[in-house]
Amino acid sequence: MTNHHRSEISLHVNGVTHRLGVDNRTTLLDTLRENLGHTGPKKGCDHGQCGACTVLLDGRRVVSCLTLAVAAEGAEVTTVEGLAGDGELLPLQQAFIRFDGFQCGYCTSGQLCSAVGMLAEHAAGWPSSVTADVSPDGPTPVLDAAEVRERMSGNLCRCGAYPSIVRAVLETEAAG
Amino acid sequence: MKEFAYQRAADIRDALIAGGGGARYLAGGTNLVDLMKEGVEAPTRLIDVRRLPLDGISEAADGALVIGATTTNSDLAAHPEVRRRYPALSQAVLAGASGQLRNMATVGGNLLQRTRCAYFAAQECNKRVPGTGCPAIAGAHHNHAILGWTRSCVATHASDMAVALTAFDAIVRYETLDGAGEIPLSEFYPPVGDTPHVETALPPGALITAVVLPGAAASPRSRYRKVRERASYAFATVSIAAAFTEGSVRIALGGVASRPWRCRTAEAFLLDSPGSFRAAAEAELSAAEPLPGNGYKVTLARNLIETVLKELQP
Numbered sequence: 159m160t161n162h163h164r165s166e167i168s169l170h171v172n173g174v175t176h177r178l179g180v181d182n183r184t185t186l187l188d189t190l191r192e193n194l195g196h197t198g199p200k201k202g203c204d205h206g207q208c209g210a211c212t213v214l215l216d217g218r219r220v221v222s223c224l225t226l227a228v229a230a231e232g233a234e235v236t237t238v239e240g241l242a243g244d245g246e247l248l249p250l251q252q253a254f255i256r257f258d259g260f261q262c263g264y265c266t267s268g269q270l271c272s273a274v275g276m277l278a279e280h281a282a283g284w285p286s287s288v289t290a291d292v293s294p295d296g297p298t299p300v301l302d303a304a305e306v307r308e309r310m311s312g313n314l315c316r317c318g319a320y321p322s323i324v325r326a327v328l329e330t331e332a333a334g
Numbered sequence: 335m336k337e338f339a340y341q342r343a344a345d346i347r348d349a350l351i352a353g354g355g356g357a358r359y360l361a362g363g364t365n366l367v368d369l370m371k372e373g374v375e376a377p378t379r380l381i382d383v384r385r386l387p388l389d390g391i392s393e394a395a396d397g398a399l400v401i402g403a404t405t406t407n408s409d410l411a412a413h414p415e416v417r418r419r420y421p422a423l424s425q426a427v428l429a430g431a432s433g434q435l436r437n438m439a440t441v442g443g444n445l446l447q448r449t450r451c452a453y454f455a456a457q458e459c460n461k462r463v464p465g466t467g468c469p470a471i472a473g474a475h476h477n478h479a480i481l482g483w484t485r486s487c488v489a490t491h492a493s494d495m496a497v498a499l500t501a502f503d504a505i506v507r508y509e510t511l512d513g514a515g516e517i518p519l520s521e522f523y524p525p526v527g528d529t530p531h532v533e534t535a536l537p538p539g540a541l542i543t544a545v546v547l548p549g550a551a552a553s554p555r556s557r558y559r560k561v562r563e564r565a566s567y568a569f570a571t572v573s574i575a576a577a578f579t580e581g582s583v584r585i586a587l588g589g590v591a592s593r594p595w596r597c598r599t600a601e602a603f604l605l606d607s608p609g610s611f612r613a614a615a616e617a618e619l620s621a622a623e624p625l626p627g628n629g630y631k632v633t634l635a636r637n638l639i640e641t642v643l644k645e646l647q648p
């Protein structure tokens with residue numbers, strides 16, 4: 159007999175396809191951590207309020223604690239483990255190290271995935287809540303500290319490493 | 335969380351057929367999954383509508399902008415025509431939630447998000463189970479309604495997007511198995527009365543397919559401003575969407591009522607006395623009935639109306 163409360167899914171995580179059975183209630187976060195051994199994404203609040211579980215889904219940053227694993231079937235998931243591929247750390251990751259963009263490190267994987275997604279959003283010309291003029295006919299908003307703080311506000315850091323996080327992101331952007 | 339079956343809708347009809355009974359449509363899941371974790375929602379079946387071809391924004395022959403129901407909040411806010419013609423809408427969406435959540439959240443789901451009243455998430459109350467009372471009235475209500483509430487419920491609607499849509503006279507389009515329908519946003523959220531559990535005018539099982547922005551409401555001279563308890567990533571205490579169009583001013587408030595509050599009294603006042611922003615705001619808020627803990631919202635709303643209109647006036 160089929161169990162309607164479970165699903166067979168395939169998840170593409172960091173370029174690897176996994177076939178697995180999941181209880182429909184399982185979040186993408188729990189599946190990544192408990193079933194697939196990707197403990198990079200962290201569980202801070204489990205309610206979309208802290209950003210520690212941030213991953214990229216088809217290149218866009220999302221919170222994996224409010225994403226059901228079944229609903230992510232077929233999408234490309236990138237966790238912090240997959241950001242660098244096999245090679246060197248991304249300039250963003252190196253900047254986090256250079257500028258001390260963390261203390262305990264609990265929020266860091268989420269901060270990194272979020273910043274990668276955020277830089278792509280900015281490069282695509284998206285305005286933010288602190289952009290003075292959202293008109294598409296003006297110049298693209300310059301990514302200054304105020305813009306970074308607003309665009310990264312979905313990632314809390316209880317250690318308060320914010321100044322260094324902002325600096326690491328700005329340095330990465332400046333280095334192009 | 336209660337167990338549930340999951341299916342992806344193949345097309346609109348497939349979704350509608352599966353949509354009856356204890357089923358719920360799943361879009362971004364940012365509110366529904368959260369409430370399922372809390373036990374507030376317990377659907378027996380989730381019908382995932384996120385991949386239906388209901389995303390994207392197009393211009394109709396009459397100049398209206400048609401926003402598909404599964405368009406993400408991010409794509410809505412970034413769309414060039416929205417930013418050009420309805421900047422207050424783009425600003426309202428950008429003022430909500432976080433970058434991650436806006437990438438997940440959809441237009442349909444945003445309209446149907448439930449209240450952020452803390453009691454609602456924690457225990458039974460009139461909004462969840464009629465007749466179980468409203469603990470907020472005698473309890474913690476500093477973030478609750480000052481307009482249009484009743485003894486049954488004093489909760490506010492939490493959406494920023496809906497406030498701007500209300501100012502622009504947007505129309506919600508939906509489908510049911512009996513056919514399609516339209517509801518103006520001004521009638522989408524019924525008055526509280528003694529039925530706070532009835533939150534929208536949608537027929538049972540209806541699937542929202544689009545939101546339409548009338549061309550005549552376009553206003554490059556429009557703005558959304560949100561006051562909240564921290565600088566970002568927080569719900570509104572009070573917010574405003576305001577727009578100057580040919581010969582008229584449009585004003586809607588958020589955070590003050592069970593629905594976005596269109597300020598018809600202030601708008602009519604300004605037709606007679608253009609520029610009398612403070613008096614118009616006071617006329618609108620003479621209907622306010624604050625509770626002991628949220629009187630500050632009356633002052634805040636008045637000041638927001640006055641300052642935003644002053645800054646924005648042609």
Ligand SMILES: Cc1cc2nc3c(=O)[nH]c(=O)nc-3n(C[C@H](O)[C@H](O)[C@H](O)COP(=O)(O)OP(=O)(O)OC[C@H]3O[C@@H](n4cnc5c(N)ncnc54)[C@H](O)[C@@H]3O)c2cc1C
Nearest residue numbers: 361362363364365366430431440442443444446493494542
């Ligand atoms: C931490 C946090 C902060 C937030 N801050 C803000 C904020 O500041 N401002 C703000 O406005 N919002 C805020 N939100 C709310 C967020 O915007 C909503 O949760 C989101 O817009 C809901 O969209 P969704 O697609 O995820 O809906 P879902 O959660 O998938 O669905 C919500 C409801 O809509 C129904 N539904 C979805 N699509 C359809 C459809 N097409 N037809 C019929 N029914 C449908 C579902 O069945 C469900 O009942 C916040 C959320 C979180 C978690």
Ligand code: SF4
Nearest residue numbers: 451459468487488489
């Ligand atoms: S204000 Fe409404 S939602 Fe909040 S406790 Fe009262 S009845 Fe429930």
Ligand code: FES
Nearest residue numbers: 202203204209223
């Ligand atoms: S764990 Fe997902 S946002 Fe906090």
Ligand code: FES
Nearest residue numbers: 261263315316317
């Ligand atoms: S480094 Fe400790 S929470 Fe951010």
